[in-house]
Amino acid sequence: MATVTLKPIKTPELIFEGYSITPDNFAGKTAAQIADLPGHEGKILMRLGDFFEISGNAGETAADTNIVITGDCSRVKYIGARMTAGTVTVNGNADMYVGGWMKGGKVHIKGNMDSFCGIQMEGGELICDGDAKNHVGCAYRGDWRGMKGGTIRIRGSAGNDIGTFMLGGTIIIEKDAFIHVSTHAEGGTVIIKGDVEGRVGGQMVKGDMYVLGKIKFMMPGYQKVDTVEKEVDGVTYKLDHYIGDLGERHGKSKGQIVYANLYVPAAA
């Protein structure tokens, strides 16, 4: 395993599109070659070396490459986007599209992330120690095939639009979320350990949601069917089981209509 270290040396005047910052792009390159990799600031084609001091050579393949960014990347987009293997660690904040379209490997953001993190994700692991803004694990605009696999874990809170059009994979938000969880989803699991304002599972066809805090406004299309004991992220809870969205179309499996499931803590 080889580690490439990026030390931020300059804050971009606008925003730097660091789409080259992935183990896949770094693989097989020396520090000097990595510094020459492209990125955009507006319409200007820049180099990674314009914004980062780069040390260490990359491994042979993406899987042997670890990238560590030692400072704040609040104005750097696309970190770890489209990566397939290896790791990226940011010791600070990151801007939009962290781990977007990623297929494998691991991204760890120690600060906060902006919007569109993990959009269209297909595999791998995205961990954020802080908060995320909107559209976590969401589909790209107009695409009805959203997140397909992998795991996103946000240790803080998230905004709206979590797992829109989700087909698979897991999203865990350890604190609160705002509105629109698993809207239009046809699979996947979303776990929210804090409170949610509302719109949980609207237009949802299939998939599971767990909200361990309170839902302020429940969707009218959900009905309670039973109370179950379930393990959620390693802990067992007694949960009320709702099905829905009864207003939406649903498929059948073995002659039974398959609904989306929502689990909330059982009423005492």
Added chain:
Amino acid sequence: MPKLIKGVGCPYCGSSCDDIEVLVSDDETKILEVHNACIIGTNLFHHANDPTRPKLPRMRQPDGSMKEVTYPEAIDWMAKTMLKAKKPLIYGFGSTNCEGMSAVARIAEKAGAVLDNCATICHGPSFLAIFDNGYPSCTLGEAKNRADVVVFWGCNPMHAHPRHTSRYSIFPRGYFTQKGQMQRTVLCIDPRETDTAKLADHHLMIDQGHDYELFDAFRTVLRGFDIPETVAGIPREKIKEAAEIMKKAKFCMIFFGMGCTHTDGRNHNIDAAISLTRDLNEHTKCSIMAMRGHYNIAGPGQVWSWQFGFPYCIDLTKGSHAHMNPGETSSVDLAMRDEVDCFVNVGTDAGAHFPIQAVQHLKKHPFIAIDPNFCMASEIADLHIPVRIAGVDEPGVVYRMDNVPIQFRAVIKGLPGVPSDEELFDMVYERMCELTNTQPVWLAAKADRKYPESPAVI
């Protein structure tokens, strides 16, 4: 002898009325009377008579004052500023013609700019919902001739589109709706008792920001399931009654406005409305339409979708492809996040409509306003370039709210020396090509219609 010009289009609201009659002075420079238009439309035409209308560009001076400059100077400054900027933002186009929108796109390409229109602060979320869920819509003519149940959701046409109800939606007698209003049941869903709500047969006074839940409740009821006792502040019985009215309609028409697109959830509210429309088509015919605000705000969506594949929030900075993702490439977000370093405001007033913080961010960089009149944007701009008024002294194609194209005409002669949007943008494009040593390829294609000699061709 004053001349009466018939079949004139009104360049104000999304109703785009094309039955206006305008009486103009002998020499075609003054508007004397306006017939058929509502008060807003009437005023708009009379406004063109204002003798204080700017006739020359004005540039901000080091001492903060504005000084008149010539058009070539203004064009040169605009071309250079846009080429120099790393990421210029061109925004507006609520009130201009499609010719101007098409011409500005060439500048945007050349400058590597982000191209956005007023939809970004109005019906942009509707576009996103349409991307996600389709658009089972129709024309206003169909609504007029067929709709016997009309739903106004989060819109107030009595004020925003004054002649909408009389031309298309409530009062007119159509082919299958011979009895006009008598034959139509009007539902209004609005948290306030608006004048449209007063006119409606049923007003569902929804809790503000809970439209999505109410759409879901309608859909759940239509599928035969029960719903909670109240949803979004409306009792279950009332929801069931309204659902039954829509279901029993011969043709149900849903019009929605800013109340849906700019409350929490935004595109999801419209998305749910589209799903409801689709569900209702299991029972009867149902159609849905966005109440677009301005007479040609559907235009940029049409023109730019044709040119770039996207209707708004188009990031052309890469030069190789267009990227669109509202939330990132939308004007207000770009401004708030300090992602742009030059702003061009065309045929709208970002100074009045944007959040003040966004305007403050934009004002850190060169700020250009292109507008026939003085407005808030022109007053804070570094450069204000006046142009002719589309639909008054400049003809052009406009798209009505139902995406029907209409050829608007000019009724008076333009102010001498003042170009149209299209002419101005073509000149800026030409100057940019000169500065970058490239061929103005797009101008060659329309050489025959460049800078017409008599501006106000009727």
